[in-house]
Amino acid sequence: MRVALFIPCYVDQFYPQVGIASLQLLQKLGVRAHFPAQQTCCGQPLANSGCERDALPIYRHFVDTFQGYDYVVAPSGSCVYHVRKHFDKLEQTAEVQHVRAATYDLIDFITQILGVTELPGRFPHKVGLHLSCHGQRGLHQANESELTPVRDGQLRRLLASLEGIELTELDRNDECCGFGGTFCVSEEAISARMGQDRVQDHLRNGTTILTGGDMSCLMHLQGIVRRRQLPMQVLHAVEILNGEVVT
Amino acid sequence: MSHSLRAATFVADADRTTWHDETLWFVRQKRDKAVYAVPEFQELRELASQIKEHTLGRLDEYLKQFEAEARRNGVHVHWAADAAEHNDIILDIIRRHNDTRVVKSKSMLTEECHLNPHLLGHGIEVIDTDLGERIIQLREEAPSHLVLPAIHLKKEDVGATFHQHLGTEKGNHDPQQLTEAARQHLRAKFLAAEVAISGVNFAVAETGGVVICTNEGNADLGVNLARVHIASMGIEKLIPRLSDLGVFTRLLARSATGQPVTTYTSHYTKPADGRELHVVIVDNGRTQQLGRPDFRASLKCIRCGACMNTCPVYRRSGGHSYDFTVPGPIGAILSPNIDLKKHSSLPFASTLCGSCTDVCPVKIDIHTQLYKWRQVLAEAGEIPIAKKWSLRFMGRFLASPKAFGLGGKLARTGLRLLPHQLTHAQALNPWAVARELPEPPKQSFREWYARAVKQ
Ligand code: SF4
Numbered sequence: 242m243r244v245a246l247f248i249p250c251y252v253d254q255f256y257p258q259v260g261i262a263s264l265q266l267l268q269k270l271g272v273r274a275h276f277p278a279q280q281t282c283c284g285q286p287l288a289n290s291g292c293e294r295d296a297l298p299i300y301r302h303f304v305d306t307f308q309g310y311d312y313v314v315a316p317s318g319s320c321v322y323h324v325r326k327h328f329d330k331l332e333q334t335a336e337v338q339h340v341r342a343a344t345y346d347l348i349d350f351i352t353q354i355l356g357v358t359e360l361p362g363r364f365p366h367k368v369g370l371h372l373s374c375h376g377q378r379g380l381h382q383a384n385e386s387e388l389t390p391v392r393d394g395q396l397r398r399l400l401a402s403l404e405g406i407e408l409t410e411l412d413r414n415d416e417c418c419g420f421g422g423t424f425c426v427s428e429e430a431i432s433a434r435m436g437q438d439r440v441q442d443h444l445r446n447g448t449t450i451l452t453g454g455d456m457s458c459l460m461h462l463q464g465i466v467r468r469r470q471l472p473m474q475v476l477h478a479v480e481i482l483n484g485e486v487v488t
Numbered sequence: 489m490s491h492s493l494r495a496a497t498f499v500a501d502a503d504r505t506t507w508h509d510e511t512l513w514f515v516r517q518k519r520d521k522a523v524y525a526v527p528e529f530q531e532l533r534e535l536a537s538q539i540k541e542h543t544l545g546r547l548d549e550y551l552k553q554f555e556a557e558a559r560r561n562g563v564h565v566h567w568a569a570d571a572a573e574h575n576d577i578i579l580d581i582i583r584r585h586n587d588t589r590v591v592k593s594k595s596m597l598t599e600e601c602h603l604n605p606h607l608l609g610h611g612i613e614v615i616d617t618d619l620g621e622r623i624i625q626l627r628e629e630a631p632s633h634l635v636l637p638a639i640h641l642k643k644e645d646v647g648a649t650f651h652q653h654l655g656t657e658k659g660n661h662d663p664q665q666l667t668e669a670a671r672q673h674l675r676a677k678f679l680a681a682e683v684a685i686s687g688v689n690f691a692v693a694e695t696g697g698v699v700i701c702t703n704e705g706n707a708d709l710g711v712n713l714a715r716v717h718i719a720s721m722g723i724e725k726l727i728p729r730l731s732d733l734g735v736f737t738r739l740l741a742r743s744a745t746g747q748p749v750t751t752y753t754s755h756y757t758k759p760a761d762g763r764e765l766h767v768v769i770v771d772n773g774r775t776q777q778l779g780r781p782d783f784r785a786s787l788k789c790i791r792c793g794a795c796m797n798t799c800p801v802y803r804r805s806g807g808h809s810y811d812f813t814v815p816g817p818i819g820a821i822l823s824p825n826i827d828l829k830k831h832s833s834l835p836f837a838s839t840l841c842g843s844c845t846d847v848c849p850v851k852i853d854i855h856t857q858l859y860k861w862r863q864v865l866a867e868a869g870e871i872p873i874a875k876k877w878s879l880r881f882m883g884r885f886l887a888s889p890k891a892f893g894l895g896g897k898l899a900r901t902g903l904r905l906l907p908h909q910l911t912h913a914q915a916l917n918p919w920a921v922a923r924e925l926p927e928p929p930k931q932s933f934r935e936w937y938a939r940a941v942k943q
Pocket of ligand 1: 634743788789790791792796818844847848849850851852854
């Protein structure tokens, strides 16, 4: 199985530890993932801003980079969703179709393709899970509260399998954090307020470690946690699952 | 003015924003409870969506059928291509009855057509009889929500308004007493009116009848007391058969307020003896939207308001930030159809979280349409020039691995070396108004990988 790691641009530059944890966790599960060095971005920031046409060269580059792999795995649901849903703008050659279908969110890859439902390890902390909208509603990684009261999802189950972990029960389980790509800048005031409310929900309910499957939401939430100097640490879920020790 | 500017003004009042957000979230939770209690709710949504799909596909036939049936019942049917025609038709009917005092029950279509100022300009007093509508009418404001038009106001605001206009005691903001004052005030208006105007929730092609759903019963009181009833409906309100109606009434109230059904669901099929029933069928841009394949599904909307209650942006920015008759996520799809330039910022007033799509009882793919409007707007040159060029540049940059690696390193190094005051200057960097930038690490992942793999 030839697996490529896609590390979104901001993770590459600002959160290398998330890339490293992704690689190591996959290794522990018996997968040797490659990181094709010529990779750049999936084009989502442009497309979400309305410039889909300007993003087409990026899409093509993405397909060229990853077409030779069986799976493309990324620690970010929104990029994966973008590749799957919006690469429909390219001519649907066999390569394009393959890349769209083969691109997986890391957690989905672990649970669906590798069939892993539990992980060994101990994490005795009160952990708050931030569900990313693109992962949850776009890739159906967890139930939507609009549809059902049952809170479930692959990531929740994986985390719950760790020994000693306690998952926070939030007042609003799956409300958006307000990041939204360029929304966080063009609608700065609302974006910040949404993030603050999100963090408050976690704080009120006892979260000490805030986690999730999509680093972009977490970057935004972490920005608020650090500005307000709140007693909360932000980690990508793959860091926890890979056995990150928190002091 | 863009949505973000208006939203920033609203959100600057942090307490009011909290209150607005929590009030609407409470309605969303009531909706959830009511929805979870109906096991077949998702099937109902699908069915409703399909019925609307079918109807929109043959709208011309169903409209003709509706007209024929309505005429057979003795209803006067009028056609209006746009807002001006709609207003003229209504003014004309009122004049023919020499009436100067008209009561109206909440209708977003008359709001969309700016009927009130038109009638007032011709010496006709038109009173909105829905409590929330009456409050904002007194304040000369627009509704800020489809179902809860005065939801942006607190009881203190209403107290002050009633003190000014209805003579209630200063400082009295007891909801019960205020409601009673409104009731007394409206009663006189109901009794005096010869003509009553109402909206239409559903029009049934098979019977030629219209159905009106309210919780206050004000529409019924108005139209049953008056000699002339004018019902104003958009062409998209049609459903084919009476038996389809149950699907929609089960969805509407649950989605809107979490009630099993609205308190009053009234059918008006024929005029009573000696009375008149008029139906004004309005296009006003709807056929244009029907002709846009990507946005056509927006005409399925039954105006329940659920997408507003669930929208995390709407809850924090308030309905007036949309500056359009229909605010919120659905308004952001309907408005560019009317005026692309004026409403160009609305499709961007969303994180595309998709909650609106999941909550919509007729399964409109709202967030997908918002994404598509963004593409249309950019192609039409309706996004800021600076943004467009920086994105175009970014496109080139992101398609080139070499530039990308180098640029990232420069940005990271810059961030590490430059003083915090500069990188977090709020005037230059909107992100930094409320958030810290991530701390730049010494090496990127790709740098780490290049070394780790060599070893
Ligand atoms: S778009 Fe859907 S959720 Fe929004 S008001 Fe219309 S029917 Fe209700």
